[in-house]
Amino acid sequence: MHRLETRAGQCAAAILKENDIHVVSHIDADGLTSAAIMCTALERSGKDYTVDFVRQLDESILGQIADTNPSITVFTDLGSGMLEQINGLGLNAVVSDHHIPSGDGPFHLNPHVFNINGAYEISGSGVTFLLARAMGRNDDLADLAVVGAVGDLQHVKQGKLVGINRQIVRLGRENGAIHCQRDLTMFGKQTRPVFKMLQYSSDPYLPGLSGNEEACIGFLKNMGLRFQGEKWFKWIDLEQDEKQRVISGLIQYCMGAGIAVNKIERLVGEVYTLLREREGTETRDASEYSTLLNATARYDRAMTGLAVCRGDRDKEYENALQLLAEHRRNLVEGINLVKERGVITLENLQYFDAGHKIKDTIVGIVAGMSVSVVGNRKLPIIAFADGEDGVKVSGRGNYDLVHRGLNLSAAMSSAAGSVNGMGGGHDIAAGATIPKEAKSEFIRLLDSIIGTQLRTT
Ligand code: C5P
Numbered sequence: 001m002h003r004l005e006t007r008a009g010q011c012a013a014a015i016l017k018e019n020d021i022h023v024v025s026h027i028d029a030d031g032l033t034s035a036a037i038m039c040t041a042l043e044r045s046g047k048d049y050t051v052d053f054v055r056q057l058d059e060s061i062l063g064q065i066a067d068t069n070p071s072i073t074v075f076t077d078l079g080s081g082m083l084e085q086i087n088g089l090g091l092n093a094v095v096s097d098h099h100i101p102s103g104d105g106p107f108h109l110n111p112h113v114f115n116i117n118g119a120y121e122i123s124g125s126g127v128t129f130l131l132a133r134a135m136g137r138n139d140d141l142a143d144l145a146v147v148g149a150v151g152d153l154q155h156v157k158q159g160k161l162v163g164i165n166r167q168i169v170r171l172g173r174e175n176g177a178i179h180c181q182r183d184l185t186m187f188g189k190q191t192r193p194v195f196k197m198l199q200y201s202s203d204p205y206l207p208g209l210s211g212n213e214e215a216c217i218g219f220l221k222n223m224g225l226r227f228q229g230e231k232w233f234k235w236i237d238l239e240q241d242e243k244q245r246v247i248s249g250l251i252q253y254c255m256g257a258g259i260a261v262n263k264i265e266r267l268v269g270e271v272y273t274l275l276r277e278r279e280g281t282e283t284r285d286a287s288e289y290s291t292l293l294n295a296t297a298r299y300d301r302a303m304t305g306l307a308v309c310r311g312d313r314d315k316e317y318e319n320a321l322q323l324l325a326e327h328r329r330n331l332v333e334g335i336n337l338v339k340e341r342g343v344i345t346l347e348n349l350q351y352f353d354a355g356h357k358i359k360d361t362i363v364g365i366v367a368g369m370s371v372s373v374v375g376n377r378k379l380p381i382i383a384f385a386d387g388e389d390g391v392k393v394s395g396r397g398n399y400d401l402v403h404r405g406l407n408l409s410a411a412m413s414s415a416a417g418s419v420n421g422m423g424g425g426h427d428i429a430a431g432a433t434i435p436k437e438a439k440s441e442f443i444r445l446l447d448s449i450i451g452t453q454l455r456t457t
């Protein structure tokens, strides 16, 4: 048994000793799936529980939790950056997280402690799945752990899930929850007509096709694709040879457009299908499922997302679909804003300030997507957005930069700390909250820290 699983056993025992459990999780797809896994495991163990979602843990939120005096709090997909404060308040807690931690303890379940990288080998929901397995028979929840990992883009580094994530996929396959296969990685295979799937493609951005409906239809007609009446088929409805023709056509198109080879290679990768879900719906595909979840929790509607994770395919599912339409519009608007305004380039980073035009809870997603549209891959991209309690900062890098020494978590945490803010995350993607007046000082510090990281490796 791996040491991470041994630690999971210790944490599970601590939880199962109590009766009334408070679960606190993060407001994104990984956080929602983590909470759903934990709540299901608790229910199956006959426990009472309450659940709450937060953007980020800070001292005031921890203080509020301490005031309600729960017998035990289980933090999922967050908490590893606040271990000292959690202990300081005397909270009886288990932390099940995958962010780069500051410290450790007996009830801290985090892959980094055991030299496993929480940016791509296991997600918050993966860690929580290990915890749930230690609590009882919960292998069937593997599909939610895969959705969480894909939501955190853990499959992007190697074009498939690797490390402990791979073992979770295997368990999911063994109990009939997951099917994985190499396929086009583009978003919307289950739910969009093929031309819409192309039209909305942002990674890779297809010059001449992305955003251009007519051009996409023309391209597909050239590939000899069929109509169904006046309607286009969805990707999942195409025959194998049609799929192959489109993939080859796209590869040729991208080569002709001078798109970098590594990007073209990313057109095809492993994709994850949830076999218990209905074909042609958002929840059938791990990537679409995770976007559906982000459309709820990042808009203060985490309980809707949680209900979907727990199996609601009725009212709350309908609510989630409506939120999804809004989320898509916001992402398109956000990317257009970055396109129009452009980015400011410093020596070691590029940034844009969205002010209040992009919601702080989705500015990180927009930053990640905008790299393929406007950004320069040689520099990390940093985004600012006005938030409720200061300025929200989101940073996104890539693995070439990480290999050259980039650690956005360390850089954000240190630069934010110097201006009275706080930050953290992963080497490849991190965030922070800083006081409004500290923006220029923060960006100067961050530029210098990232410069040092890139020079000293
Ligand atoms: O809080 P959390 O760990 O859930 O967030 C991870 C973030 O890192 C996600 O927003 C994901 O989009 C980002 N990421 C990325 N590129 C990767 C891996 C993760 O942008 N290759």
Ligand code: C5P
Pocket: 056, 081, 099, 363, 364, 365, 393, 394, 395, 422, 423, 424, 425, 426, 429, 430, 431, 432, 433
């Ligand atoms: O918010 P955003 O998507 O940019 O977050 C990127 C990563 O940084 C996530 O893993 C998030 O949990 C982490 N983060 C953090 N501390 C913050 C803000 C974000 O650890 N103050």
Ligand code: ZN
Pocket: 030, 031, 077, 098, 123, 124, 125, 152
């Ligand atoms: Zn996560």
